[in-house]
Amino acid sequence: MARTKGGLASDLAGYKAYLLEKEVAQLTVASYLADLQDTIKYLEEQGVDDWASVDRASLMGYLTSLKDTGHKSSTLNRRVSSLRRFFAFLQRERKVASDPVSLIRVDQTKRLAPRGLEIEESNVLIENAPGKGDTKVRNRALLALLVATGARVNEIIDLKLSDLDLDLGVVYLGKKIRRLVPLNEGANQIIGDYIKTERANRVQPEASSTVFLNNRGAPLSRQSVWEIVNQAGKLGQIKGSVTPQRVRDGFAYRLLKHGADLTLVQNLMGHQSILTTQIYLEK
Template sequence: MNDIVEDYLHFLTVERGLSDNTVASYKNDLEQFIIYLKEHNFTSFAQLQRADITDYLHQETALKKANSSIVRSVTSLRRFFQYLLHENQITTDPMLLIDTPKKERHLPEVLSRNEVERLLETPNTGTALGIRDRAILELMYATGLRVSEVINLRLADLHTTVGLLKTIGKGQKERIIPIGDTAVYWINSYLENGRPKLLKQKRSDFLFLNFHGNQLTRQGIWKNLKIQVQKAGITKNITPHTLRHSFATHILENGADLRIVQELLGHADISTTQIYTHLSKRRLSAIYEQTHPRA
């Protein structure tokens, strides 16, 4: 069974061209599934029936797995068994009558504009690492880039003279995004005064580097952000994605068209973008209650 999964993951990478993160997600889901199958003495995917799948999903629920994890697991299994059917590894698809659980929609945490300002000002811009961190924060808030898109930016993707950058998002979709003047200023400061000191004697096409002159990682940005959030005195549960949420919410509050926000964020479906209109309404209600004398 492990060999079949490896073949499938290779198919996703080579034939489907899915990103490393997406393939890793499928791999994790399928590895958990195989552990369950071996614990219950299954030796082949062809043995499985609908009841076996539902038993597995009931166990996942009993283990108090997050709703989003179970939804993703169902999606992973559905696509995997479609692949097995196409490759004649099975004769019937046990996922055919399995319903995907409804995905819970939680409004994401968003920073206020004052909190954004405090966060942006926390890095010590008297150091190379501080200039880099300020440039990263300014860029993420100015563009709404995902953290994976930030770490994979290359020098050739920047067009600061015209205030634009190119990025490759989910599904290998390319998009062009405008950068604000403030973010351009800090990126240029980093390119002139920060990056050369981090690069040292090495060569790299990546924009953001770590202390050793190598490509900065997702974990590196998370670790640095935790420190910055603490310094800024922000008590909310903040992740790199919070800057993306804040970017979308704030420009919608200032009158941006939802379709434009969809394009900037790289959402395939506008229903994903619509969550930010709920955030704007929630904040509008909060401001009303705080300011109206008869609220």
């Protein structure tokens, strides 16, 4: 997936041209763009500068901020509709791999909590890692890390060996906001086994420090991570669409279920605003 250059607003000109080409009324185009500008302002305040990094939780945080400042349901509905159209455009342009708006239902904007994986489903996901041989070992390690840390897809594909300290059982995630996330014993063991054995067979010089590699020894793509998670969900017969975001949501819910402080969850998830984290209290 091509990474957006020039910030979030850089794609608006292309989107405007696309809408006008489709003969969308100019007043309607202006309305869509105004909605997106407001969304961009919120996201940039959260440190987001690339549409491929926007996930469902950050958009729900935005909608929650509108709700908390007194905006009516009609406004929330319109923003969701504008975002859905825009992400469809970004997918067509191959600038994002998925649509984080797809699971936000317009008629349910008053209930903004996402649907995360339950702990039993998370275990099933790891045990049903797709592939055979070395590929299955890698996929199992990737899934174990996702479940144990709630990492974002871009954090998984960018992860370096120096970000892992398996002796201490921790991983460093994020670029702008670095955070230390503990690994449970099971995940630590699965990831360690992969690095010491199967990963060594994949390494190419240009990707020597990247943790998760494809069969050619190069870093995995965003699409590959999505496919691994989705296939594991199907093999494990988990109900509903299983995505990396749903795994990430499940991580947040498990922390809160076991009594974690909201600020701790915010830090472990890498949220700049606690409004984004508060959506997990609405389940």
